[in-house]
Amino acid sequence: MAITTSLCSPPNHSPTLPTFSISNLPSFQPQSSSSSSSSKFGVNLVSNDALILAAAAEAVTLARAAVNAAREAAEESAAGVGGEVWIYRDGSEGNGLVMRRTRRRKRRKNLELLDLEEKGYFENKSFSSGSVKSGYLSRREEVDCCLSLKEGAELEATRIRITDAQEHEPTSKQLAKAIGMEMRSVDKMLCDRRDSQERIYRSYRRLVVSIAVGYQGRGLSLQDLIQEGSIGLLRGAHKFDPDRGHKLSTYVYWWIRQAIIRAIEKNSRLVRLPGNMCMMVAKIAEAKNDLSRRLRRAPSCEEIAEAVDMHVSIIKLVSEKSRTPISLDRTVTDQGCMRLQVHDSQMLKFFQKLLKISTAFSISNLNSNLLQEIIAGPDETMPEKMVMKRLMKQEVKKLLKSLSDREAHVLRLHFGLNGKSPQTFEEIGRVLKLSRERVRQINGIALSKLRHTSIVDNLRLYLYIL
Missing domain, CATH: 1.10.10 (Arc Repressor Mutant, subunit A)
Structure with missing residues (x-):
């Protein structure tokens, strides 16, 4: 008797399992009729047992072969043996190992991004408008979280009222008694409120960052803007009404924006300006x-x-x-001194030009001074200095009277002796309808005349006093 089994492989490059054959089993011929019935029955039992054992051995062998074949097929498909190509649902073709590696890289990248967010490292490009919508709460979760916030807010208001009345923090038992609830329910409400705040903050954190990035460079750092936006997020979530039909992200967007704008208006300047x-x-x-x-x-x-x-x-x-305030501890330069005291500085410059003294003579000692040291205050308005300034202006008027009207006018415009900003020769020429060269010549002639007057030497005193 021979038992032959063959496992054929399908035509799609699957490995072929070997064919197993079991040899002829020894046949047991019946004994002579003289044998007893008991011996015949024993021979038949042995023959049946042998057949059962042979069939069991064949089944075990086939099972082992099938397992090995399946393992080899899996290894070949994973390694891409034979140029196997998979067809995906979207119609794209790709190697199985490559696609699995790609999916692993994507999962690893997402885990790294979540890890960075947990540590608080925000990149501006990671919070673009395309990535804002990821991680939002569902409609049911929004309702549950906002309801927990409102219940917690009512509990917090009760706690503040009891604190103001008793002048100390109430215990959980006192708070539960004031509300008319069990202490366990009060603790659960507080825990739910904290959990809801944390869930809302984590879910809409990217929305806060995307709004805060657009307000950088206005006096507050990005971290401060994100902090203020998070406060506005929780305030908007507390006032959110799910029955109106709009989404929580749409509603809190304006609360986040309002909180950031108000923080900039309040904290970005040393001197606060009104809202309007x-x-x-x-x-x-x-x-x-x-x-x-x-x-x-x-x-x-x-x-x-x-x-x-x-x-x-x-x-x-x-x-x-809206000008930016400056510090009184700021070091003053030559340009800074002229901006602060325009009239007196221009008059000193006129004296320097007239007496042919270096421009850095009278202001060289101001390079190391602070702004607070040169700004006149109530204690520095001494009568003698006021008299000296008045006398200096009178001396300048006497000098200009010795010139013609056009020459005196050119000097006033060029040196700013009239209290206005000094003008160039070209600007003066447009006013007087003269060429730039002609104005320069008039200025030179006027200064030359003043140098030969008798009162010029008296002006040197003002360079040392003022």
């Missing part, structure tokens, strides 16, 4: 930038006033109030 003034500053700055791009020059106050539909005086007032 900050709005006008932003509006005027936007109009000024727009006009500068279109006109390719700095716009005037009249042009800005026309663009924003405001009076010119308001534009000047806002521009003056």
Whole structure:
């Protein structure tokens, strides 16, 4: 008797299992009729047992072969043996090992990004508008979290009321008694509130960062902007009403933006401006930038006033109030001194030019001075200095009277003796309708005349006093 088994492989490059054959089993011929019935029955039992054992051995062998074949097939498919190509649901083709490696890299990258977010390292490009929507709560989760926040807010209001009345923090038992609830329920409400705040913050943190990035460079750091935006996020989540039908992200966007803008208005300047003034500053700055791009020059106050539909005086007032404050400990340079004391500095410069003294003579000792040392205060308005300044102005008027009207006018404009900013020869020429060279000649002639007057030597005293 022979038992032959064959396992054929399908045509799609699967490995072929070997064919197993079991040899003829020895046949047991019946004994002579003289044998007893008991011996015949024993021979039949032995024959049946042998067949059963042979079939069992064949089944075990086939099972082992099938396991080995399946393992080899899996290894070959993983290694890409035979150029096997998989067809995916989306119609794309790719090697199985390559695709699995790609998926592992993506999962590893996402885990690294989450790890960075846990540590607090935010990259601006990671929070673009395309990546903001990931990780948002579902509709049901939004309702549950906002409900927990409202219940916790009511509990917090009760706690504050009890604290103000008793002048100490209430215990959980006192708080539960005041609300009319069990202490276990009160503790659960507080825990749910903290968990809801944490879930909302983690889910919408990227939205906060994406908004805060757009307000950088306005006086607050990115970390401060994110902190203020997170406060606005929780405030908006507390006031969110799910029954209105809009999403939580749409609602809290404006609360985050409002919190950041108010923080900039309040904390970005040493001297705080009112809210309406900050709005006008932003509006005027936007109009000024727009006009500068279109006109390719700095716009005037009249042009800005026309663009924003405001009076010119308001534009000047806002521009003056929005200047950046400076520190009194700031070191003063030559240019800084001339800006602070325009009239007196220009008069000293006129004396230096007239007496042919170096420009750095009278201001060289100010290079190491601080701003607070040269700003006149109530204790520095001494009568003798006021008299000296008045006498100096009288001496200048006497000098200019010895010149013609045009020469005196040129000196006043060029050196700023009239209290205004000094002008160049070209600017003076446009005013007097003269050429630049002619104005320079008039200036030189006037200075030459003044140097030969008798009162010039008396002016040296003012260079040392003022």
